[in-house]
Amino acid sequence: MTQHSRILASDFSLPSDEGIVDVLSSNNDSLAKLGAHHMVVYSGLDDPRRVFATLGLHDRGSIDKLLRNPAVMDWFDAAGVEEIPPLFAGEVVEKIDLVDEPADHTGIIVAAIAPIDNVDVLLAKVRGSLRRFIAAGVRRVWIYRAFDDRNEVMILQELDTEEHATAWVEQPDAAAEWMSGAGVGVYPPLFVGKLQRVLELQLQA
Secondary structure, three states, X not given: OOOOOEEEEEEEEOOOXXXXXXXXXXXXXXXXXXXXXXXXXXXXXXXXXXXXXXXXXXXXXXXXXXXXXOHHHHHHHHHOOOOXXXXXXXXXXXXXXXXXXXXXXXXXXXXXXXXXXXXXXXXHHHHOOHHHXXXXXXXXXEEEEEOOXXXXXXEXXXXXXXXXXXXXXXXXXXXXXXXXXXXXXXXXXXXXXXXEEEEEOOOOO
16 A cells, blocks of 8 residues: 555545446546556445545645646546545655554555644644554554645544454544544545555556
8 A cells, every 4th residue: 555745635425336446547547647646545344435535646736736627527527426525635744653564554544634723733642642553453644734724634544453443433542633523514524444456547658
């Protein structure tokens, strides 16, 4: 599983859970032309029609080009997305590995996009609570900060089992305070899902 320093992410639903990867694998040439090099696709554990997808991008300019270009909306339309979701655009501020095998991934994630009061305070709280994260089955934490709102973050947590992921959402630790902000206002609910595919985006010859 590949995560990139600059990212565009969205949480959306498809009409069907059949052929999700095939649906999202098509019509990607325009995204590649605008600077996207990888797409990571997850599907929800409870609702496989719910998808969390991230685009890894070469630089900040690639994100700006994507956000201004109708290709993104065309991609959603081609995938059958009926309601275009909000997009998170940001860059990584912290990556924490809590396991000894950095190349080994379970593909089970809890994703949250939420507002916070202070990113530095959040980072300090997470760093000071790593034993509690490990005890809950959290293996990795990636924290991204939005470009357009410096108090908006996206946090991806990889857990060791589906059971631990579900329990972490149902009874989150106080150190994971951002999880309470997900699902409020314009922010999507917490996403609990499993990796479906890492797609390398290449221009078609």
